[in-house]
Amino acid sequence: MTQDLFNGSSIITLDEKALQNNVAFLKKKMGPKVTISAVVKANAYGHGIEQIVPLFEKHGINHYSVFSYREAVRVYSSLSEPQPIMIMGWIPDEHMADVMRKGIEFYVFNLERLYSALACAKQCNLKARIHLEAETGMNRTGLNTDELATAISIIKENEEFFDVAGFCTHLAGAESISNHSRILKQIKKYKKMLGVLEANDIVPKYRHIANSAAAFIYPSSRMDLVRIGIMLYGFWSSIEVFVQYVNHKKNKLDPLDRVLSWKSQIMSIKEVKTGEFVSYGISYLAQSDIRTALIPIGYSLGYSRSLSNKGMVLIQGQFCSVIGVVNMNMVIADVTNVPEAEVGDEVVIIGKQSPSEIKVSAFSDSSNLLNYEVLAHLSETIHRTVIS
């Protein structure tokens, strides 16, 4: 075990078969006409860009979405052959030229971005590969109707400097039925704006508006490309999306497999007497003589402080409660019911340890964090390794 940890106090393992299963499932559901863009922002939802991108590439993904320039460069370096990479957000001005030289695509979410892209394309004599983003009601990013008209005229005047790779928008919460009418309004607005674009003879290669939830709840939102994040990693965007999917199925099993596991080991064991407090402060009082295990992971690695006195870990296949507050580098678990537990034993924080499993969703229910947030907080310093 110690060796597996690569001298770190914990390790993240990625299950290649699970990833392969998820890619195959999504490809089958989306059909051959829809491109799947793997969303690998936030260090590939905590999985690790450098580890996950080669796996996606191997299993047939050929389009990637990121939030920032930095992430785009990491994806670019992790690919064995050039594939489309799409930046949905942040590009510092000084890196715009590098983005274009590398052929990286990017969102034009306001006119400033269009002007800076044009200036850079002229200066470098390169084409800007852009995705025009429409503001359809989320009120976050995107061109409104007037701005789109301006953008169209600029693009038409400078055709040699632009390749319109996409026309897109983002739906504000497709994973929840309570947003249904808002989403339908957004789709309608998008189609109207698309009509304006096409009436001006600008035909984007990809029309795209769907994330994981939309791709399942609103099949018409799939269009040419879907931007899939959470489901590729084996999670449903929300319980509602999962329920809606299995409702139509005879077999109620989850077709997705979790890719990520997070493991550590017992660092020390202690006996604590009745009436003693455990860890900082007075949040945990031993009500009987207990046996505790110290585990070298804490909030600095992404184990949320909100799991203090709430979280569970697996030791010898049994659920053990986290007692006391989560520290920066350590947590304490109650192993009174696992008398055979000893220093060096494997501790599963996320994942399976036969016959039990700790899912990120269980983890996040108890701390009111979304899957997304728990995953995104997993520290980049944790060693990640692929299991084939």
Ligand SMILES: *Cc1c(COP(=O)(O)O)cnc(C)c1O
């Ligand atoms: C994160 C993101 C996605 C992917 O969302 P999932 O729910 O993880 O599938 C798609 N589009 C945009 C613009 C995003 O920011």
